[in-house]
Amino acid sequence: MAPTLNLVGAGHVGRVLGRLFAASGAFTVQDVLTRSAGSAREAVAFIGAGRACSEVAAMRPAQVWMLAVGDDAIAPSCAALAAAQPLAGAVVFHCSGAKASGELQAASDAGALAASVHPVRSFADPDAVAAAFAGTFCGIEGDAAALALLEPAFEAIGARLVHIDPAAKTVYHAAAVFASNYLVTVLDAALRAYQAAGVPEAVARELARPLALETVANVFRIGPEAALSGPVARGDLATVARQQEAVSHWDEATGRLYEALLAPTADLARRKRGG
Structure with missing residues (x-):
């Protein structure tokens, strides 16, 4: 069985990655949470897998959590997640290019493994990006055990991974x-x-x-x-x-x-x- 994946935030980036992970079998997309129940249902329809949720407490425990939220929402979203879900041993990662995995300190404090993976491309047209994602460079950094799980998953959807220094993320x-x-x-x-x-x-x-x-x-x-x-x-x-x-x-x-x-x-x- 592929590791279970929950999405917190499913805008263009979250939807594209969710669809690709589900289609490749790299992850089993489980629960999806966005700003509204309607957008969560739309995201699930785009991804072709998962269950729409209206609050973080309603999500089932997962092996991997992807926070595809805005830069300023990463830390508070992570804090809310850590307060509502058991994270010990789970992998929590975000997709920001501007913030490092240190933004996920609340998850780390809860026993999770933290990382960030940033796809270097525009996601303005999610359908087009999902169809031509192969070859996309992704800047990646974080806990070694988290990267050991994430790297093969991203490689399975065609990503080209580049390890970066988290201290120089900005x-x-x-x-x-x-x-x-x-x-x-x-x-x-x-x-x-x-x-x-x-x-x-x-x-x-x-x-x-x-x-x-x-x-x-x-x-x-x-x-x-x-x-x-x-x-x-x-x-x-x-x-x-x-x-x-x-x-x-x-x-x-x-x-x-x-x-x-x-x-x-x-x-x-x-x-x-x-x-």
């Missing part, structure tokens, strides 16, 4: 923000700057597209040092100064962004030159 999550969120912010600045020069928005996107796509491809093909080009890489400080002044005159906030990027780009240029 920096780990910030890496994803740099690679995704802030990249969008920088590209938005580029598109707005093109438009400020009189380029229509649709044309601006086509002007930026090859630069952005080729640069990203180069970063992952040859590394950031070799991929860096432009006036900072060439040491053309006069051009850099003119650009910063012009951008600041056009849009003060974007000028500050340009200035903030100068020092780390100059450091990258020095690494490129080997100095």
